[in-house]
Amino acid sequence: xxxxxxxxxxxxxxxxxxxxxxxxxxxxxxxxxxxxxxxxxxxxxxxxxxxxxxxxxxxxxxxxxxxxxxxxxxxxxxxxxxxxxxxxxxxxxxxxxxxxxxxxxxxxxxxxxxxxxxxxxxxxxxxxxxxxxxxxxxxxxxxxxxxxxxxxxxxxxxxxxxxxxxxxxxxxxxxxxxxxxxxxxxxxxxxxxxxxxxxxxxxxxxxxxxxxxxxxxxxxxxxxxxxxxxxxxxxxxxxxxxxxxxxxxxxxxxxxxxxxxxxxxxxxxxxxxxxxxxxxxxxxxxxxxxxxxxxxxxxxxxxxxxxxxxxxxxxxxxxxxxxxxxxxxxxxxxxxxxxxxxxxxxxxxxxxxxxxxxxxxxxxxxxxxxxxxxxxxxxxxxxxxxxxxxxxxxxxxxxxxxxxxxxxxxxxxxxxxxx
Numbered sequence: 001x002x003x004x005x006x007x008x009x010x011x012x013x014x015x016x017x018x019x020x021x022x023x024x025x026x027x028x029x030x031x032x033x034x035x036x037x038x039x040x041x042x043x044x045x046x047x048x049x050x051x052x053x054x055x056x057x058x059x060x061x062x063x064x065x066x067x068x069x070x071x072x073x074x075x076x077x078x079x080x081x082x083x084x085x086x087x088x089x090x091x092x093x094x095x096x097x098x099x100x101x102x103x104x105x106x107x108x109x110x111x112x113x114x115x116x117x118x119x120x121x122x123x124x125x126x127x128x129x130x131x132x133x134x135x136x137x138x139x140x141x142x143x144x145x146x147x148x149x150x151x152x153x154x155x156x157x158x159x160x161x162x163x164x165x166x167x168x169x170x171x172x173x174x175x176x177x178x179x180x181x182x183x184x185x186x187x188x189x190x191x192x193x194x195x196x197x198x199x200x201x202x203x204x205x206x207x208x209x210x211x212x213x214x215x216x217x218x219x220x221x222x223x224x225x226x227x228x229x230x231x232x233x234x235x236x237x238x239x240x241x242x243x244x245x246x247x248x249x250x251x252x253x254x255x256x257x258x259x260x261x262x263x264x265x266x267x268x269x270x271x272x273x274x275x276x277x278x279x280x281x282x283x284x285x286x287x288x289x290x291x292x293x294x295x296x297x298x299x300x301x302x303x304x305x306x307x308x309x310x311x312x313x314x315x316x317x318x319x320x321x322x323x324x325x326x327x328x329x330x331x332x333x334x335x336x337x338x339x340x341x342x343x344x345x346x347x348x349x350x351x352x353x354x355x356x357x358x359x360x361x362x363x364x365x366x367x368x369x370x371x372x373x374x375x376x377x378x379x380x381x382x383x384x385x386x387x388x389x390x391x392x393x394x395x396x397x398x399x400x401x402x403x404x405x406x407x408x409x410x411x412x413x414x415x416x417x418x419x
Contacts, residue, residue: 006338014280020248021282027063027253029229030270032297033083034066034099036257039266045300047079051086053258053300056293058094060274061285064253066124069099070113071106077113084117097122097163102151111158124194125151126165129172129180141179148183156189163192163229170195170202170210178217185221192227192253193218197242200235200265204245207232211249227252232268234260239268240276247282258297259305272310275347288353310347317349318357320398322365325358329371360388361398368392376401378408 033050036042045053057065068080084096098113100106102125114121127148128134134144148164155162164184166177184190195210202210211228218226230246232239232255243254256270271294277283294312298305307314319325324344331340340356341348349355358375360368369388373380388407392399399407 009339010342019280021280022247023250024227024247024252026247026277026283027227028061028270028274029064029066029097029231029253029255030057030062030094030257031066031231031255031267032057032257032261032270034068035255035263035267036261036297037301038263039261039301039303040263042261042301042303047082049296049300050079050083052296053293054083054086054094055090055092056289056296058092059289060287060293061283062094062270064095064097064122066099066255067096069106070109071100071103077109081113081116084113084119084121088117088119095120095122097124100125100151102127102147104151104154107151107155107158107160111155111160114158114160120161122163122191123155123160124163124165125155126167126194126196127151127180128168129166129176130168131173131176132171133168134176141176144176145179145183148180149187152184152187152189156187160189161191162187162189163194164190165194165196165229165231167196168198170197170206171199174213177214181214181217182221185218185223185226190223190226192229194229194231194255195246195251197230197232200233200239202232202242203236203238204241207242207245208249211246211251215250229253229255231255233262234265234267234269237265239266240272243268243273244276244280247277258293259303259309261297261301261303271312275311275352278351279347287351290352291354311352311354316347317345317354318359319344320359320361320368321363322368325368325371326365328356328358329367332371359398360392360404362393362395364389364392372404373408376405376408384408 054065067083068076070077070080080098087096098110098121100110100123107123110121110123127144152162166180181193193214195214214228228251230243230251232242246254256268256273258270260266260269271290274285274287278287291312305313310316327343328340331343341350358368358371360372366385366389369385370380391407
């Protein structure tokens with residue numbers, strides 16, 4: 001019997017009809033070191049951890065990184081300067097940007113860092129745009145426009161490229177957005193308009209509606225040098241679908257953070273976004289170090305990785321269930337890692353530098369025990385298999401490797417029930 005082709009083994013309903021690919025080359029802006037650190041539960045990473053994260057972003061093919069808000073004070077200025085200097089000295093491909101309110105006091109330190117390092121820095125200058133925010137702040141449109149135009153003029157004088165960011169775009173009136181974006185499009189400093197789903201309000205169709213509206217506005221302005229960014233949040237759990245919808249609709253760049261860290265429910269998880277875009281064939285980034293990026297972020301910020309977190313949670317590629325494990329084991333026995341990584345997984349473990357793991361516990365079959373013994377250097381004798389299998393059935397959880405080693409090395413039929 002001939003070996004089946006991969007496409008004969010998996011029928012992909014996602015491709016029938018095919019998911020339309022984005023019209024533009026996909027760009028990424030990693031907000032882990034800025035917006036991600038606004039998560040109420042994080043501890044601030046030390047400089048060396050930020051440096052390692054920056055190098056990992058570069059290795060993953062992430063094209064831009066927001067490295068901080070220098071207007072927050074001298075300590076941030078120093079940190080950002082050192083990160084930008086590292087980009088220059090290590091000749092990293094990743095390009096820096098910095099956040100700033102629409103005030104000269106925030107934009108000035110960005111310009112000074114750019115002048116000091118000689119590295120072009122995009123300034124992401126932001127202002128609230130929704131009526132609910134304006135009412136809360138006692139702003140009127142004239143005030144918002146004055147802040148915006150003053151900031152754009154100052155950035156232009158300082159030689160900065162601007163990403164003009166409207167906070168809460170997904171709940172803002174079109175008339176307000178048209179006025180704010182119109183002012184931005186009149187400034188030669190503006191290179192991007194950023195549409196923000198600041199409170200995670202959008203659904204994918206709403207995302208498409210907004211991106212297409214923004215495209216038409218840019219087209220009418222005649223500014224074919226201005227790109228569109230999408231910045232999403234996870235309040236409704238739709239961050240990744242919305243980012244994909246934004247790209248399909250014509251956004252050029254999408255923002256995210258490692259592990260999705262950020263305010264409230266967090267930002268779009270950059271790691272999950274990269275995985276999904278790679279599986280769709282829309283990017284070819286090497287994701288072998290993606291797990292290192294997630295693990296380092298967790299360690300540096302003190303944010304634990306949930307056990308069921310996609311791809312990088314402890315349980316993501318592990319199974320102790322007899323039927324599931326048996327299928328993975330049979331795939332391994334066929335000598336087909338491609339098969340083993342897909343028969344019970346929507347994300348191939350090897351794509352992100354990991355592997356399927358067979359565990360032993362109360363829902364396991366004997367094949368789990370045999371596999372564990374053989375892969376850990378033991379002769380899977382029937383008596384030994386029976387001893388471990390009995391202990392597993394008597395347990396109320398999956399057994400850890402050290403427990404299994406003790407059982408395998410002992411001649412006793414000890415139980416490993418949790419206590």
